[in-house]
Amino acid sequence: MTKSEQDMTLNALPAAIRQRIDEAISDASVALKLFVAKRLADPAMVASHRVTKAGRIGLKSGQVSELTLIAPLKQGGAERLKKFFALIDQNLQGAGQVGTLHNMRFVFLENETKLLFATAYDGEWDPYIDDFATLIPEMMDYIFGNIEGWPGIHSPDVKAFIERYQIPAAAWFVADPDITVAEADRLRRQDKAVRNFLGNLN
Amino acid sequence: MVFEGIKAWFGVDIEFDKVQAAIVRMRPEPYFGTHALLEIRDARGGREVLRRLAERVTSAADWDKPRPAWTSLAITYPGLVALGVPESSLASFPENFREGMAKRAGALRDGGPNAPANWEQPFGTGRVHLGLSVYAGSEAAWRSEVAAYEERLAEVSGIEVLGRQDFGAQPDSVNAFGYKDGFTQPKVQGSRVSGFPGDGREIKAGEFIFGYPSETGRPLLMPAPDELGRNGTFLVFRKYYSHVAAFNRFIHANAKTEAERELLAAKIVGRWRSGAPLALSPDKDNPAIGEDPSRNNDFTYADDPRGLKTPLSSHIRRMNPRDTKLKALSDVNIRRVIRRSTTYGTHLNKGVLVDDGQPRGLDYLAIGVRAIDTLEFLQSEWINSGNFMGVGQEKDPMIGLQGKDGTFTVPGVPPRYLRGIETFNTLLGGEYFFMPSIPAIRWLGDLKN
Numbered sequence: 001m002t003k004s005e006q007d008m009t010l011n012a013l014p015a016a017i018r019q020r021i022d023e024a025i026s027d028a029s030v031a032l033k034l035f036v037a038k039r040l041a042d043p044a045m046v047a048s049h050r051v052t053k054a055g056r057i058g059l060k061s062g063q064v065s066e067l068t069l070i071a072p073l074k075q076g077g078a079e080r081l082k083k084f085f086a087l088i089d090q091n092l093q094g095a096g097q098v099g100t101l102h103n104m105r106f107v108f109l110e111n112e113t114k115l116l117f118a119t120a121y122d123g124e125w126d127p128y129i130d131d132f133a134t135l136i137p138e139m140m141d142y143i144f145g146n147i148e149g150w151p152g153i154h155s156p157d158v159k160a161f162i163e164r165y166q167i168p169a170a171a172w173f174v175a176d177p178d179i180t181v182a183e184a185d186r187l188r189r190q191d192k193a194v195r196n197f198l199g200n201l202n
Numbered sequence: 203m204v205f206e207g208i209k210a211w212f213g214v215d216i217e218f219d220k221v222q223a224a225i226v227r228m229r230p231e232p233y234f235g236t237h238a239l240l241e242i243r244d245a246r247g248g249r250e251v252l253r254r255l256a257e258r259v260t261s262a263a264d265w266d267k268p269r270p271a272w273t274s275l276a277i278t279y280p281g282l283v284a285l286g287v288p289e290s291s292l293a294s295f296p297e298n299f300r301e302g303m304a305k306r307a308g309a310l311r312d313g314g315p316n317a318p319a320n321w322e323q324p325f326g327t328g329r330v331h332l333g334l335s336v337y338a339g340s341e342a343a344w345r346s347e348v349a350a351y352e353e354r355l356a357e358v359s360g361i362e363v364l365g366r367q368d369f370g371a372q373p374d375s376v377n378a379f380g381y382k383d384g385f386t387q388p389k390v391q392g393s394r395v396s397g398f399p400g401d402g403r404e405i406k407a408g409e410f411i412f413g414y415p416s417e418t419g420r421p422l423l424m425p426a427p428d429e430l431g432r433n434g435t436f437l438v439f440r441k442y443y444s445h446v447a448a449f450n451r452f453i454h455a456n457a458k459t460e461a462e463r464e465l466l467a468a469k470i471v472g473r474w475r476s477g478a479p480l481a482l483s484p485d486k487d488n489p490a491i492g493e494d495p496s497r498n499n500d501f502t503y504a505d506d507p508r509g510l511k512t513p514l515s516s517h518i519r520r521m522n523p524r525d526t527k528l529k530a531l532s533d534v535n536i537r538r539v540i541r542r543s544t545t546y547g548t549h550l551n552k553g554v555l556v557d558d559g560q561p562r563g564l565d566y567l568a569i570g571v572r573a574i575d576t577l578e579f580l581q582s583e584w585i586n587s588g589n590f591m592g593v594g595q596e597k598d599p600m601i602g603l604q605g606k607d608g609t610f611t612v613p614g615v616p617p618r619y620l621r622g623i624e625t626f627n628t629l630l631g632g633e634y635f636f637m638p639s640i641p642a643i644r645w646l647g648d649l650k651n
Contacts, residue, residue: 055309055582063587063589063595098530099528099529099530100530100589122530122589123530123582123583123587123589124582124583126575126579127530127579127583131530154418154419156418156420156422156423178594178595180530180589180594181529181530182529182530182589182590182592183589183592183594185529185592186592186593186594
């Protein structure tokens, strides 16, 4: 598309959207403006990835929420954690017991004095933390026990503690916002059943 | 000696003479009663009413002996403010209680027809300060208990009765849909309530009454000061209108014969009309099981992981998954509440397909230290989602808020995916209450300033 074609396409979009774009990103290229404007003008696309709050703190798109936490490590905390992660070959598979957990990562920051914990999970913040406390309390306490002031996963103060170090995302995108971990599992089983059924037909 | 033995056995000794009766007393059968909502117009009048009611509100002492009627009292956050409770104390209450149910509509998924803007007066207006409830086992006892509290309210200025709703008086204690209900209650440790088979393991008293060890091993955070918080609890009240004709229409649209209709209706509820659970009687109703409290709740889902008998999405399986292996969110023992729900209006016959416009429905009452958190959890995770049961975004078929494309899955070979399910219970309003101990009612009545 030539620049004048881009200008024409942009001008054909609703004035309210053009105005919002010019106010927010007047310095952007016409191509980017057009890219954003087309999405804003498509109600179905906006609705399917709408970003809401994940309860207490954090963002949520469809059913999937984000949590990012940066907290100071105790003296020697990084060393202990590295030994633990090496022991399990950096594979946190045991956390899969938490049926709302899509992924998580641990990253050391600032000369290994701070820990970054980032995760994507299904649903709301409070039940998610409750689930960790119920299902993998020992792993939680072993890992997060290396953080300065960790009150213990069963402490009544643990949620306030996590909230204090959590940094809510500024923006959030999930490719399939309605596919929870449980849904993915169901679809996989359904797919297997359909394949078996079709296989037996032939 | 004997007493010490009992104390050692239960590990905790509940102060029954201070705790309100409604926490441990089961709904009688048959039952009669009234919920009244009151507004405090000035602190002096409000305090006087509390001093008068303190003699009338029934304690749990001798709870194991039959009693013709009892009265309970609960206070909203605006009620505590109206009574002039000190700021330091007000600030010690949890945020969701202070905000009130209407402001929590987002967390509660109370949108569309259930949104506070559509509620019946006076719910959600901030004017509901006190909730008084009378439960009775006979009409005479009910009338005399109501007369007794009304007498104490009369002659006091500065208080107004905003609304009064009578409930109960149904033959066989069936709900608006024609089902026997109110089965499962948690067993409270130290309450010496023996319960019935199927109630599950004993839950720590601190989950239900402030000041006792909870499931976490220690008491949960209690409102200050101790005189106000100890032996109190929270009470959640939600008034529903039951669209029985819509329910009947859905059943008729999806099943041909009378037997098929009753089976489909049971699949939605999880029980037959008599109360017999599908888990024990999967093919047809069995009133002998339904009426027997030692049998009608004595079951697990161990032999039914896929929900072939009791659908995963059925109402009773969602509300109490028992031993179902959940896809997510597993600690069922911090999700337990004491339920004191009551039915109002007459039930509509199962053959009626057009609503007669009469008021009928359910007053949902749940009691517990975590009752507010639990309600918010249930509304978002177990009622208006199906993810925890592996049924996607399908909602509770009885109390879920259905969208345009609502479904209900009946597992089977092949399964049935029923479309076009409507919202069978819409919310008319509700409030979050604190249910103080009897000494705390006096403490509030004696506030000065």
